[in-house]
Structure formats: C-alpha cells, structure tokens
Amino acid sequence: MSISFDLPHGAAGARIVVAMSGGVDSSVVAALAARTGAEVIGVTLQLYDHAEAVQRTGACCAGQDIYDAKTVADRLGIAHYVLDYESRFREGVIDRFADEYAQGRTPVPCAACNQSVKFVDLISFARELGADCLATGHYVRRIQGPGGPELHKGADAARDQSYFLYGTTREQLEFLRFPLGNLPKSEVRRLAEEAGLEVATKPDSQDICFVPDGNYADLVKKMRPQTAAPGDIVHINGRVLGRHEGVVHFTIGQRRGIEIGGQPEPLFVVRIEPESRRLIVGPRTALAVSEMRIGQMNWLAEGQRTATVKVRSLAPPVPALIGEGGQVRFEQAEYGVAPGQAAVFYDGSRVLGGGVIAETAPAVQPLAA
Structure with a gap:
C-alpha cells in the first residue's frame, strides 16, 4: 500500500x-x-x-x-x-x-x-x-482545500480523533501529516x-494516560485536597436533600453516586459549586441547555455561522448557530453540556474549529421551592 x-x-x-x-x-x-x-x-x-x-x-x-x-x-x-x-x-x-x-x-x-x-x-x-x-x-485526515490544508474526521468513525485535535492551528496543520x-x-x-x-x-492504551487505572478522583484529591471536602446536595428548587463526600466524585450529567432516595424522578448533577461545596441536582429535564458560551476559540475556517457541534467526545454532532463573542445556540436543547469540556464545530467531515465551554444557559428554568 x-x-x-x-x-x-x-x-x-x-x-x-x-x-x-x-x-x-x-x-x-x-x-x-x-x-x-x-x-x-x-x-x-x-x-x-x-x-x-x-x-x-x-x-x-x-x-x-x-x-x-x-x-x-x-x-x-x-x-x-x-x-x-x-x-x-x-x-x-x-x-x-x-x-x-x-x-x-x-x-x-x-x-x-x-x-x-x-x-x-x-x-x-x-x-x-x-x-x-x-x-x-492520529486518526484524522489532512485534506488540501482551496484555501490550504483542512482538518477532517478520520474515515473510520469508530477511531476518529478529530474532537481532541480542534486546537490544531492553521500553521501547525501546514507541517503535520496524519x-x-x-x-x-x-x-x-x-x-x-x-x-x-x-x-x-499490542492493546490500545485506555483511559487518561496519567490515570491508567481510571480513578481520576484519587489523583485530584491528592493534588487538590479541598475537592474531597464534604458538602450539601441541593435540589435545583433550593431544598437540601443530603450530603456528599467531595465534589471531585461528580461531573455534570452524572446520576450514579448521588444516592438520594424517595424522589419522584431520578436525580442528575446539574451544577457544581466548588466554593460552597454544593452539589446542585435535579431531574434530567434540568440538564437541558439551549445556549453556551465558548472561550479559547481556535478557528480553522472563518466566517461560518451554522455548523454541527460536538460537546463530548462520544456525542453525535448536533446543529447549532454560532454567534458573536463565542455564543452558540443549539437548534434543539442539548443534554450533558459541561463547562470545561471541548465544543468542536464541523461542516460535514471538516473540522471548523472549537474551544472550551465556559458557561451554559438552561433551556428550562427551575421551579421555586
């Protein structure tokens, strides 16, 4: 070959x-x-x-x-x-x-x-x-386009790594080969x-390379002990439901580990407030996000205002409208959108660019207590 x-x-x-x-x-x-x-x-x-x-x-x-x-x-x-x-x-x-x-x-x-x-x-x-x-x-493709090299998804969808390469600059793409x-x-x-x-x-490497056993919480607790401090589990309507053993054990969208019984619906992590050590939880509908703001943007293709966007590595791209100042509106409410994660924009197989999710706007406002 x-x-x-x-x-x-x-x-x-x-x-x-x-x-x-x-x-x-x-x-x-x-x-x-x-x-x-x-x-x-x-x-x-x-x-x-x-x-x-x-x-x-x-x-x-x-x-x-x-x-x-x-x-x-x-x-x-x-x-x-x-x-x-x-x-x-x-x-x-x-x-x-x-x-x-x-x-x-x-x-x-x-x-x-x-x-x-x-x-x-x-x-x-x-x-x-x-x-x-x-x-x-890396399983991505570098394709020569009319304006220079473009970054595209890998042909094998099961191996595509384009989500993790959104930060590749145009200058770097000139020099890189995949x-x-x-x-x-x-x-x-x-x-x-x-x-x-x-x-x-040889088997493929698994998990995060510096956390080969998959237990990232132990690493974070060792490096940042304050993340293991207990705190309140609070419903989005303001009711204190119980206690947790450290915010390090939770991420937005997580259901497992909340362990609060007697609720009419399963509870999910909706927000994490590390300074007050509060874990804000609610039903799945509370995870619905209509908009997000993206920071640390890297664009490989300027000027496009409509695209599909991935907000997690394994999530399918969904339609979105890209506005000024990194504002992004989803065509339909999206779930499990977590600040800190990458948002990567596509036009078909082409990577347009991406950035880090800075904040989100809920699609549904919580009811008062």
Missing part, C-alpha cells in the same frame, strides 16, 4: 519526524515513512519521572512504551530520540486537569496535551531537526504484521 506524506519536494532528500508513542499506530506511521525513502527520525516523549515510567503500564508514553518505540525504530533502522518532557506535561496537562476539577469543571486532558506538549513542543523540536513534516498516528486517517484499525494492525513489528498485537 502506498500512502503519501505530501512532502513539498518529494521523498528524496526529505526528512520526516514521527511522534512515536510505542503503540501500534505510531509504529506503523514510522514504517510507512521509512518506505518512502526519506530520512526518518522517531521521537518519543517521556512524560513521567523515570522510576514511575518504568512501572507504569496501560497508558501511552510509559516505560514499556518507550522501550517498544526504541525496538521499532531499531527494526526500521531509523534514528530515535527520547525527550524528557515531564515538567512541561505536569504543568500544562496534569496541573491544569486538577485545577479544572477543583473549579467544578470537566476538562479534556487529551486536547490540552495535543495543544501543548505534543504539537507545540514536538513541532518546534522537529523544525530544529530540519524536518519537512511531523507525522503522527497518514492513518483513511485506514481502519484492522488495516493498521495488518500493516504492522507485514512490517514485522512486535507491537502489531
């Missing part, structure tokens, strides 16, 4: 830097890059201190993953660098993650990582090496086997 890296002057004399996480996807990208005849350099990020990284499993950029990336690079006969980005990752991703939860918001750490360490720092390093492009194993964007995962694994890569059957 021939996959183009869209090199400005062809493969001869070109240099491709590949971000190698140690997984099958980025390893196949390295193998495909090596087939072009260009000079290929693999770069792996160490995001944890050495002792911790050696023990960490089930997440990207871990000790075993660094070893796997090195093994793949050796098999392909390409240069390989390991960059210690522990402090940058902690400041730009982990600390920010904990701070967001401490403020009652629901962060998207993978998007934050892509916007800082993985793209900003890696692109800078690749340019220092004189590379013609930086290639990654050779797996048109492939299903099954074909990627076949290519890995064909190339004789030991990672061909």
Whole structure:
C-alpha cells in the first residue's frame, strides 16, 4: 500500500519526524515513512519521572512504551530520540486537569496535551531537526482545500480523533501529516504484521494516560485536597436533600453516586459549586441547555455561522448557530453540556474549529421551592 506524506519536494532528500508513542499506530506511521525513502527520525516523549515510567503500564508514553518505540525504530533502522518532557506535561496537562476539577469543571486532558506538549513542543523540536513534516498516528485526515490544508474526521468513525485535535492551528496543520486517517484499525494492525513489528498485537492504551487505572478522583484529591471536602446536595428548587463526600466524585450529567432516595424522578448533577461545596441536582429535564458560551476559540475556517457541534467526545454532532463573542445556540436543547469540556464545530467531515465551554444557559428554568 502506498500512502503519501505530501512532502513539498518529494521523498528524496526529505526528512520526516514521527511522534512515536510505542503503540501500534505510531509504529506503523514510522514504517510507512521509512518506505518512502526519506530520512526518518522517531521521537518519543517521556512524560513521567523515570522510576514511575518504568512501572507504569496501560497508558501511552510509559516505560514499556518507550522501550517498544526504541525496538521499532531499531527494526526500521531509523534514528530515535527520547525527550524528557515531564515538567512541561505536569504543568500544562496534569496541573491544569486538577485545577479544572477543583473549579467544578470537566476538562479534556487529551486536547490540552495535543495543544501543548505534543504539537507545540514536538513541532518546534522537529523544525530544529530540519524536518519537512511531523507525522503522527492520529486518526484524522489532512485534506488540501482551496484555501490550504483542512482538518477532517478520520474515515473510520469508530477511531476518529478529530474532537481532541480542534486546537490544531492553521500553521501547525501546514507541517503535520496524519497518514492513518483513511485506514481502519484492522488495516493498521495488518500493516504492522507485514512490517514485522512486535507491537502489531499490542492493546490500545485506555483511559487518561496519567490515570491508567481510571480513578481520576484519587489523583485530584491528592493534588487538590479541598475537592474531597464534604458538602450539601441541593435540589435545583433550593431544598437540601443530603450530603456528599467531595465534589471531585461528580461531573455534570452524572446520576450514579448521588444516592438520594424517595424522589419522584431520578436525580442528575446539574451544577457544581466548588466554593460552597454544593452539589446542585435535579431531574434530567434540568440538564437541558439551549445556549453556551465558548472561550479559547481556535478557528480553522472563518466566517461560518451554522455548523454541527460536538460537546463530548462520544456525542453525535448536533446543529447549532454560532454567534458573536463565542455564543452558540443549539437548534434543539442539548443534554450533558459541561463547562470545561471541548465544543468542536464541523461542516460535514471538516473540522471548523472549537474551544472550551465556559458557561451554559438552561433551556428550562427551575421551579421555586
């Protein structure tokens, strides 16, 4: 299979830097890059201190993953660098993650990582090496449009990662390449086997990379102890219904863990007030949102006022009207819209841009007590 890296002057004399996480996807990208005849350099990020990284499993950029990336690079006969980005990752991703939860918001750490360490720092390093492009194993497509390169969803809807890449800038998109964007995962694994890569059957990383056991609350409590302070569970009509064991255990739209019986309808988390430690709950209808305001916007296509928007990574895009100042109105009420999450705008498969949900407006006003 021939996959183009869209090199400005062809493969001869070109240099491709590949971000190698140690997984099958980025390893196949390295193998495909090596087939072009260009000079290929693999770069792996160490995001944890050495002792911790050696023990960490089930997440990207871990000790075993660094070893796997090195093994793949050796098999392909390409240069390989390991960059210690522990402090940058902690400041730009982990600390920010904990701070967001401490403020009652629901962060998207993978998007934050892509916007800082993985793209900003890696692109800078690749340019220092004189590379013609930086290639990654993300399942998205870079398509040349009339106004320059465009970012599109991956062809395999089950693997599409465009939601997490909304912060990619136009300048970065000029330099980035995503050779797996048109492939299903099954074909990627076949290519890995064909190339004789030991990672061909390696499981995909799960959960948040720095929370491999999935228990983010323990991490946040350790970093921001105030999030574990108990407080009141309050109905949207003002009635105090009970107590909780820390706002860190809850996100907007959550039903599990409220444990308040005797209510006419199931209760959901509607709002989190970290300063007063209050957990505001109500029926599902109280989660309905008609509008939201988006901050930290990044536009890849200016001027569009109608689009579909995703407010969670697994949510389907829904129609919306984009107004001035980041105001967005849903065509129909949307549920589970949480401040801190990303809102990503699409025109069909094309990513128009996105930002962070700053605040929401309820579609239905709560009744008085």
